[in-house]
Amino acid sequence: MDPLSQVISLLEPRGYLVGGFQAGGDWSIRFEPFEGVKCYAVTAGSLWIAVEGAGEPVRLGQGDCFLLPRGRPFRVASDLALPSGDWKRYFLGSRDGELVKLNDGDGVTVLGGHFQLAGPQLEMLLGILPPIVHLRTETEREMLRWVIDQMGQELSESRPGSFLILQQLVSMIFVQALRLHLNERNGVGWLFALSDRQVGAAIAAIHREPERRWTVATLAFEVGMSRSGFAARFAQLVGDGPIEYLTRWRMLLASRSLSRGEPIGAVARSLGYESESAFSFAFKRVMGSAPRHYVRLAASVGGASGFD
Structure with a gap:
């Protein structure tokens, strides 16, 4: 087993949440600090994300994936100048695998998941990553496109076993994001x-x-x-x-x-x-x-x- 696989296999995934949201019109959502890792893909439209302590906001477009490994507060919005609503207002009480709709829900679609990781080796893996890992080149998109398409199908069709499949797909995005992040050779760390x-x-x-x-x-x-x-x-x-x-x-x-x-x-x-x-x-x-x-x-x- 290769070193990256070994480190990831030592982690203890728990508390998976999978789903996403569709938003239309003007909207802005604020998320509090969180434990674990959030991993998402933009399958339609575009939006802004601003992560506390990560520098300038990032524009995310269709096909982009992003990983939030540090648990910092963040905002996502059609326009970051808009007042932000608390995430609980929109997502609290939603079911696993559900697509939450904001406004008319036809402008942007974001799919992904949030999962907890445990183990003393957690900092070894996540501590060297930036607050946001943004995957956006055409090569990166191509490598993840199949996974993203499968997530969309599972979320829309709600077939038997969908939740388990969605867990595995989110894990694949997580590992693929780490693999692609290796291409940034200016970093220091194992x-x-x-x-x-x-x-x-x-x-x-x-x-x-x-x-x-x-x-x-x-x-x-x-x-x-x-x-x-x-x-x-x-x-x-x-x-x-x-x-x-x-x-x-x-x-x-x-x-x-x-x-x-x-x-x-x-x-x-x-x-x-x-x-x-x-x-x-x-x-x-x-x-x-x-x-x-x-x-x-x-x-x-x-x-x-x-x-x-």
Whole structure:
């Protein structure tokens, strides 16, 4: 499994909401801060979106997709100069899979979903993304067009099993948005580093064998680089050194295993640590809590992570 798939698979999707809205005439809606990720596609018309702390408002047109991964307040409108109404006025009480109509509902159509994600690795994935990920080039649109068309059909026809299919389609848009965002090579972080042939190969090796006694030298040899050149390039692209990244990934895997009730000693051995004390020291340094305390905290909240 590739590194992006591994990180996403460690997340715990929950609380899916799928649907959309159609709006006509003059309209403006204000949304409060939220938990989770919102992922939408514009299938007809156009609108404005302004996300708090994201810079200038963005004009969205037919075929555009956008991802809101940071939970910041935002407004969508036909004209941002209009007074904004609270989202609850329009959407509270609507059913999953429903298309809410604003005014005459024939100007713009937006389809998508909102889902919660949990797990200590959540910040590893979402923390490096901007407040809005906007997918708008023709290539990006083409790659997502089938998914968007399928969403429209499921929402309009309400066939048996539609809700489950809609969940999967929203997940596909989410993953595709992350994949396309990799093309922005000016970012720093492991997600962007996956696009680099050699550093991406090193990250893949770490994810493939997290228990191996990797060193900077063995990772450099694995990808055909000098030790110094590899270390410098990895730090430049990822923002951390190779061993720091390895340790953090091990601890994220460990947190999942511990929350599932696996013994601390067994978890330590599975990740290449010869002693429980060495593992505990590394876990506390990365996760901010000793493994035993983490286990107690996870148990007290029914297995959820204490670092969500």
